[in-house]
Amino acid sequence: MGLIDFSKLKSETRTFAGKPVNVTIGPRFNKMGVPAKVVFSLKSLMEGMWLTLSYLLSPSTVVTKEYPENRLTLKFPERYRATLRLTNDENGFFKCTGCKMCERACPNLSIKVITRKGPVSDKMELDRYIWRQDSCTFCNSCVQVCPFKALNMTHDFENAVYDRRLLIYCLNRYAGPAAGILAAQDEETRKKMMEPRQPYGGNVPMNGYQLPYLKALPGKPADPAQGSNK
């Protein structure tokens, strides 16, 4: 902008309402005469208008994505981080062994792993894997530290609900074996293997319990595990 030349800044004391105030004054944009200003302004206005018009006339530059309509064709990068899921091995079991490393690595205590003594194997195993999406920051630390590749982050990002409690998920709602394995067992072992687990529980605040100032949810009592999958 060669049309404007700067002089040096001035500092002076002006009086506002009887009080002295130190003020720094710079040159304003008034060096041009009126005709030059009008021509310059009009030229600049036309340039701006022409830019907008050129984008309007060339449809190849349209970048709008019509989101809810293009839901089926949405493409995600491979590393996209959204809802946490437990992965299964080839037999349908969860790979998670309940080592609680993800719980320790989580920066804001969003993961709670509850273990129990297995009824069939008589070893410590995963009982409930509780993930609080409401406080999760999706930093991927849990996936990084898992030595068994038992966790991954899916591309499932539409998780809006009306109550914050519905964002506390139990990731292993059914942790029993697949039907083929069950069929090979006798009746008693099968029952033990299929022992129902609480869909939801654990030692975290607002964990399915009704709060005095929050109304009970309509229908069944708060069962967040049901609302997790769309």
Next chain:
Amino acid sequence: MISEKIPTSVDKFKAISSDNISVQESDDPGDRIVTLNMGPSHPATHGVLRLVLSIDGEVITEVVPHIGYLHTGMEKLGEYMSYHQFIPITDRMDYLAPMLMNLGYILGVEKLLGITDEIPARAQWLRVLYSELMRISSHLIWLGTSAIDLGAMSPIFYALQDREQIMNIFEETCGARLTSTYFRIGGLREDIPDTVIPMIEKFLKDFAIRLDEYQNLVTGNPILINRLKGIGCLSKETALSYCCSGPVLRASGVNYDVRKARPYSGYEKFKFNIPVYQEGDSYARFLVRMDEMRESATIVRQAIDAIPAGPVKIDRTDIILPDKHRTQGNMEELINHFILSCRGFNAPVGEVFSTIESSKGEFGVYLVSTGGEKPYRLRVHSPSFLNLSVLPAISRGSLIADIVAIIGSLDIVLGEIDR
């Protein structure tokens, strides 16, 4: 019985406004000063900044910024977390440039550990590449929002369109658009995917055209020049005494940039200029940022032309998590993996201060370690905080409409100020 009528506020108002009570003009000139509250939720204050303005008519005589509405206690949080756990929290400081915040923090920790020279060349190179993309992205948001404060509606659409391409690059690289958490102590989380280089190429090609369009649309616009020229003049001495940094300082004629003054992460290998303007007004700050975007684009171009090959993680499994296939094949690395995940690494005793040039200015991290896996004290030197502190000095005597332009030209982010 007729009950006595209780006077309502309407009656009181009528009594005051009726003619029998005359309002006396005050002789004290100090009574002309009116206090006006601007913010904390005001579109032009860029977040939750609250300004208490003392105005005489339309002229501002005093500004008192009130901060703390976004205080999240991040410095204190850092003292209760292991070094790796704090990286996702740094994303939330300057939420427009999260990778730069990550970089500032991890460079501090690497200095504490004494592994600054051992970082692989590829990791350093990619850090520079992503820092500069982040700087462009942050400046684009500044361009859009400051123009919208001045009444120009369309620049933000063009700016966000360009920024969207950068966000897609980040999404492809690390899986998130803003809370990237990509840099790690001792390298990067993982190598970049192959698909990302063509995306950066395309962005650079589009952005070169766009910069010229911004020149026509915004920079040369007489309305914008009228609104910014001579507004919020900051002299060199004032800028230095208030410890300003970044574009605010460089617009006042001080050639200081951490990338040149104390190069970090291999910035000395790149050729770029530092735009410096002498005027010190809002328009100079505007021009500095516009020129900086151009320079950043040249750095990105140099970076993608010659990315060195090699690993992206330091070869020390007691500091950074190795790749999964290495963990499962090697017993020693598995043990290290467990220790690092459960407890974190032990840092040596000492204190360090390391700075980077963030998009807002000189961002520093001061770490005190007394050994163990957590820092004893973590202090963040925030450029936006210091740049905001100069606001009362430069806005006295200007109009209310000008203070909007001045805040826009200072480019503050409240997440970083309050942290």
